[in-house]
Amino acid sequence: MRIRVVNPNTTRAMTDAIERCARAVAGPGTVLDAVANPTGPASIESHYDEALSVPGILAAIRQGEADGVDGYVLACFGDPGLDAARELAAGPVIGIAEAAMHTASHLGRGFSVVTTLGRTIGRAGDLAERYGMQRFCRGIHTCELPVLALDTDPDARKIVTEACRAAVEADGSDAIVLGCAGMAELCAHLRDEIGVPVVDGVAAATLTVQSLLTLGLRKSGRGEYAPPPPKPYTGLLHAFTLEPQR
The missing domain is CATH 3.40.50.12500 (Rossmann fold)
Known part of the structure; x- marks a missing residue:
């Protein structure tokens, strides 16, 4: 199984520390990596920070889906963008x-x-x-x-x-x-x-994702966590436009 830890801030040193903690509990056969937010705040300490971290989080989830990632850890205690991330991912997404x-x-x-x-x-x-x-x-x-x-x-x-x-x-x-x-x-x-x-929470979420995947459980594709309906996005968010699923 492949698990990706998404750090919602852009600080590489913190991402590296988070990855060490997640790797320490990952089981044999689990391939784990951690990525920093590609865009957003250096740290998350306000609602403003949290809101502006979400586009980068969703970009990281979309990239993970393209990379064949099975499940995700969202490594910020505010669990920013958790519901939206679950809409995009086929596998489990767990906040710390x-x-x-x-x-x-x-x-x-x-x-x-x-x-x-x-x-x-x-x-x-x-x-x-x-x-x-x-x-x-x-x-x-x-x-x-x-x-x-x-x-x-x-x-x-x-x-x-x-x-x-x-x-x-x-x-x-x-x-x-x-x-x-x-x-x-x-x-x-x-x-x-x-x-x-x-x-x-980093270790706890990593093991939660790993356990769900071991049980063969994935996200439900029904209702609220079904993929979001495609529609155009404009301006700075143009890249987030979703194409109709085939």
Whole structure:
């Protein structure tokens, strides 16, 4: 099987780190690669960033379909463009917030999300509601580090560790969900330091896609996730015009 991890931002270093985390859990016989968004923001920290990341995400999915990719991981905790990506792909497309929250719900009575900036708390809460995770999500906390600082700030590991420890104490949670793909490589360290399960959505989503494909499951082609109806697109979006399927 072939899985592609799509990083919705354009930062190559983060894409490489995401790929390492996904490869670490991919099983024998799974061919996995990661691609950065071909167009869009360097990091995603606002609704504006998220909206402008979606055309590049969809371009990456269309390219993946041409390349024979079987399933996709969408590696941003906002799960941007997830529904549209599912319309385009024949196989499963899994967002890391979706996968991480569901995985954490199996590990205890409740989890805390630790994410980057305070302005993203609302989006994480929206996703917990969408995925039916409100009864498990005991709190959403931030470390107040910009996404790109996770790789450049020498104190980033310490800051994230303390934020996770404080979240567990404040919420009485049984697990931590990491609320940014840029935190993925901290997962093992945080688990050792804090003493509760720590779920990285990149790994969780990779294994979810792999499991679905192993079960022979693909996306339903009916209803809302059927291929979108072809129609002309103009201006900057001309390249996104879809031709009628034969």
